[in-house]
Amino acid sequence: MPSNRRCTFCRQSETAVGKLISSPSDHPRAYICYECVAICNSIIAEDAKDRLNLNFIPHPLAVPFFTALQEWLYREDHGEDGSAALNEVRSFARSILRNASRQNSGGGESPCHTSR
Numbered sequence: 001m002p003s004n005r006r007c008t009f010c011r012q013s014e015t016a017v018g019k020l021i022s023s024p025s026d027h028p029r030a031y032i033c034y035e036c037v038a039i040c041n042s043i044i045a046e047d048a049k050d051r052l053n054l055n056f057i058p059h060p061l062a063v064p065f066f067t068a069l070q071e072w073l074y075r076e077d078h079g080e081d082g083s084a085a086l087n088e089v090r091s092f093a094r095s096i097l098r099n100a101s102r103q104n105s106g107g108g109e110s111p112c113h114t115s116r
């Protein structure tokens, strides 16, 4: 099937960039290419290197997070309702940050830690 999908960030076609990573959900479907992932990662690394554990950059949620972020920014820029996308951004951000703080605090593996 010929593809005319484009990166939601840079608008390059899938044939130009080789491979697009899709958003996990369909409201609406978004794609990101490896070039944009690399740019996002370098921006985040630059921004956060003094504050956050950089282990979150190869985090499996990094792509859906930035995809949702892009969707939200797009909607904001176009005067559309971005609240659904913003909720996604929040939810991915919470998951990523929860993971990062767990890694920072000495690697406690068990999420349900019962104190007796």
Ligand SMILES: [Zn+2]
Binding pocket: 007, 008, 009, 010, 011, 012, 032, 033, 034, 035, 036
């Ligand atoms: Zn791109």
